Amino acid sequence: MSEHSEHTGHVVPVRTYLLVFFALMAGTALTTAVAYIDLGRWNTVVALAIAFTKMCLVILFFMHVKYATGLTRVVILCGFFWLAIMITLTLSDELTRVWEINPSGWSALLPFASRLL
Amino acid sequence: MTEAAAHGAHPPGFAHQFEDMQQQREAGNLGMWVFLVTEILFFGGMFTAYIVYRLLHYESFVTGSHLLEVKFGATNTYVLICSSLTMALAIRSAQTGKRKGQIIFWLILTMIFGALFLGLKFTFEWRHDYIEHIVPGFGFQYRPEWGSLGPGVQMFMCFYFFMTGMHAVHMIVGLGILTVLVIMTARNKFSPGYYAPLEISGLYWHFVDIVWIFLFALLYLIGGRY
Amino acid sequence: MGLIQSGFNCMGVAWATIPFQPPAASSIAEGIDKLYLFLTGITLFFTVLVFSIVFYFMVKYRRREEHERPAETRTYLALELTWTIVPSLICVVIFVWSASLYVQNSRPPAASMEMFVIGKQWMWHIQHPEGPREINALHVPVGVPVKLTMTSQDVIHDFYIPAFRVKKDALPGRYTSLWFQATQTGTFHFFCAQYCGTSHSEMIGWVYVMSPSDYAAWLAAGEKTDSMAQQGARLFDHLGCGSCHVAEGNGRGPSLAGVYGKPEKLQSGETRVVDEGLIRQAIMVPNSVQLPNYAPIMPTYQGQVNEEQVLQLVAYVKSLGSQERKNGK
Amino acid sequence: MSTATAGAHDGPPESGVNYLNASYGIKSWLLTTDHKRIGLLYLVSVTFMFLVGGLAAVVMRLHLVEPQGALLEPETYNKFFTMHGIIMVFFFTIPAVPATLGNFLIPIMIGARDVAFPKLNLLSWYVFIVGAIITLGAILSGGVDTGWTFYPPYSSLYSQSHVAAVAIGVFITGFSSILTGLNFIVTIHKMRAPGMTWFRMPLFIWASYATSLIAVLGTPVVAITIVLLGLERLLHVGIFDPAVGGDPLLFQHMFWFYSHPAVYIMILPPMGVVSELITAFSRKRVFGYSFVAMSSLAIAVISFVVWGHHMFVTGQSIYAGLVFSVLSFMVAIPSAIKIFNWTATLYKGSISYEAPMLYAMGFIGLFTMGGLTGLFLAALATDVHLNGTYFIVAHFHYVMVGGAVIAYLGGIHFWWPKITGRLYPERWARLAALLVFVGFNLTFFPQFLMGYMGMPRRYAVYPAEFQVLNVLSSAGASVLGVGYFIPLIYLIWSLRYGKPAGPNPWGAKGLEWTIASPPPTENFLTPPVVEEAYNYSGTGGSHD
């Protein structure tokens, strides 16, 4: 974070790398194991949550974003934000088409919402 | 011209348009991150299409997903995580001014893991898929038990091959970059003061790893395996 | 001199023949034209405003001598806010106006007469429920709301009747709909307005708006055909649908009597009303609308029936519905 | 005429060595990493593409003189408008301002020696050329007939033409755009001279920055979409084929996710050019500098959430339609802010009427019309009637030709003395500007009327009732063609015979006017330090 680190690059202790590494390995094992337990719609949620956590670990430590400038962080957030725009607005059409034939209201969206998970 | 000369001798790897090494390093780093953002949206296009169809053809996608072998996907995830660690260690060695042999060691290890990933994918997984007749365009066969889910299953397999294929292409490019890095290291290009190419390539490599983390979750694990 | 004279004459003729507005021949047209006029007004106002201010300043503040130094530009927040907020308000007005018109225009009245449109490269195929078919022509009675249910056999087309101000894409694999109520008799062009290949520009035809009695006469005069529902019934037999869908409801498939318009809970958990789209889906991709209490045994008829035949089957299933309702009362 | 004052008052004395004569030979151009030379490489390439695209337009307009079509078979006509659209959008307007003027000016304007990644910059040009050659090759060997929008399932299953080849060409060119955008973003962030703070940057830089954001965030999506389309076409995998569960509208979503923002890639840099022109020729800092700067960013961001307005009648849900409509109105506001601020800049200015200023004035008026007719289309109810008609053709030519092309011409004229060291003949330039303005309106205004009458676009033959308007439009196009042709001639003429320009023929502010024309290879002999932007009335280095 400090100005200094930007000059020469932050040196991350090997210990941290190893911890992150083991966390990632554990995450993979966990997510695989969970896939064999019936959690209903929560299976997808858990799988994505674990994937998201793993991603954060990689970005923060392996990619040194924990020690990077605000600019780098903004750039990354932009990427994900724009991806979110694309997904949400596309779905805003794809998920509401049935309403057209069937104008029964907002409740028509619910089954789709549950399937999202 | 005159500017760099005024700063004294060129440090290794210094390009004339910059004022100093720090500016150059920051520019390179920012450039790589911006590039990774384009990659996020590149893969993001596929993810968007995938999500849409997954919602429209949920049953088919679950059926399709169950045709994949989790053991292949999981093993490859482990392999890629290992390669990420070794890549990080390679950069760390350069940062802390270790002998070039050590840097090369970690780089080669990274390449081995990368090659292992591709090897497993091509020789085991895709071969298995081919034998099972689930490669669209290459002897794909509907199975009676799918019923009318067939087209959806084919669509899932399309996404599976397209997304993992795109990912594999990125891995191959990454292996090429690593080869160049090994050569550069061997020629003593890097020092604690200048290791930007290593650092930037590392970002790329880790990004490809992240993409796989999501592919694993989305392609292999949907709908549960119970 | 003579040349100039004839030049002017030409311009006069041109002016007289330049069309500015298409005929407004549907109940929808008037609303659209009003909004259009309003928007034209806004456009004219701002264009004239901007152009004249620019010209005025250009003349008034033209450079009079080479070394002129104008005063420093200042920022006036109030001005900035004005020209941010005023256009925003105008936009809100336009949006509310146009959106309400649009929502209104996209819901066909319940009592609409139904007709079916299939686009294919490169012709429009129109089918009346009573049986007659037409190609690149559409006969409708005046003063009656008409709902077109549309689909395409191949690529995307678009059914466009300028005089009615209506337009909608005809998509393969899906039903879209469009409605209008003609307000005057006459013939009007319709076009294909979505590029669809080589003869896209020849995929055009005429709407014949007739008085109701003329329309009835036209229907009667056509070659005697079965109604769509009757044709559908024949197909239903021919394809063996009846082997599972028996009227009493004890077959392998559900009874289709009275099913049209009913909300149905699907195995996937969602509830959908059985409409044209769902019936089509059941025939083409049965498992995508799997019902909970039935085995997934219904075969797909994709490839065995064309869009026209699907429409006939749909009409037949719908006709079962209406019978049922009548019986029920 | 202020152009007469061609003295070397500010700026360093001419050393005689500049980027043009620093080295000679084809190789010194094809292997150059100098951003100024790369800008010129682009200038030549996009001008060529413009001529090809313009030629197609001329043939189309000739063909449309008669309802039954005067020249071509329908199939050929379809290929012509497709090629016209693809070339004009992907190979002319998108690269035109950023890659020529942007490349030339961005480093100079921020006081840098070059862009951040000069080799990447050269690579972008080669990528562009490869894409262009593939596309032109495909066009020559039979062409493509899908329209520039490539909608499936027509493009994926039914078209008999070279869709895949053209798609590859466009895909490749996309990477040129991405790389250029990336380069500019890093350059603007990291290479500014001391004192060049964000709010001292010329407005052209702000516009280029916003444009680069769009290029970087949007282009990858169209790239992957085109790959999916190609895959579908080659392997029939069914991603957009409804017969096997695909959704053709998904393609439209993904296509417009890029292609709507792309229209702002086309208009933002010209808007930046106009900001520079207006300040220079009225000798005033732009009114509401920070509002104009921020509106560029606002446009860049909002442009990504409006794409569905191209799909109001395509079977998109009406709920999504409502959302996209309201967002489309939002994107009009920043444009309004710009228009009004430019107009206000003229107030109490010291205005002169050289050709670039005439173009800028034309831009303001025509863009206003083009933009406001965009509101007809953003309004759901009227779009139902106007979608797919010539009203849209008129709308986008007003913004793209009346806006982008005219501002581009203005910019070329304005910086021509800097780029070449020569003055162009002012009288001819004014005449050409006038011809372009008149010809343009004559060509495209009748198309608004035609569209409202109901004439669909992409029609090789049309009902006779539209003939009068079509003839008018074709007549206008010939005037427009002449208007474009004159600058082509006299600009080339001036390379040799034009008067030497001196560093600052317009008495304009900005770093580029402090150095020699043409600039030396490293741009600045002494590193610049910036104290204030657009310092027209204050102290410091007035030009006399």
Ligand code: HEA
């Ligand atoms: C440079 C290119 C460019 C630009 C800048 C724009 C700008 C805008 N465009 Fe346009 N557009 C295209 C290029 C462009 N467009 C193209 C190529 C197509 C067709 C593609 C195809 O199908 O082939 C198209 C199609 C198109 C459609 C789709 C129509 C359809 O297919 O049915 C719509 C719909 O909303 C639209 C809207 C707008 C709007 C609201 C703006 C706004 O940004 C305009 C904002 C500007 C102003 C509003 C003027 C200035 C303001 C004032 C003077 C103040 C007063 C203002 C108010 C009262 C608000 N455009």
Ligand code: HEA
């Ligand atoms: C910025 C982009 C741009 C530009 C500059 C233009 C410029 C012009 N356009 Fe274009 N146009 C589009 C973008 C553009 N267009 C797009 C995107 C489409 C939609 C395509 C689709 O539907 O898919 C379209 C469609 C389109 C149509 C509708 C076709 C149809 O739907 O059927 C028409 C019809 O009049 C037209 C006309 C013109 C004319 C007369 C010009 C004039 O301004 C051109 C004037 C130029 C010249 C006259 C060239 C001058 C030079 C010479 C004559 C010398 C040539 C010789 C040599 C090669 C040496 N255009």
Ligand code: CUA
């Ligand atoms: Cu059918 Cu155009």
Ligand SMILES: [Cu+2]
């Ligand atoms: Cu748009």
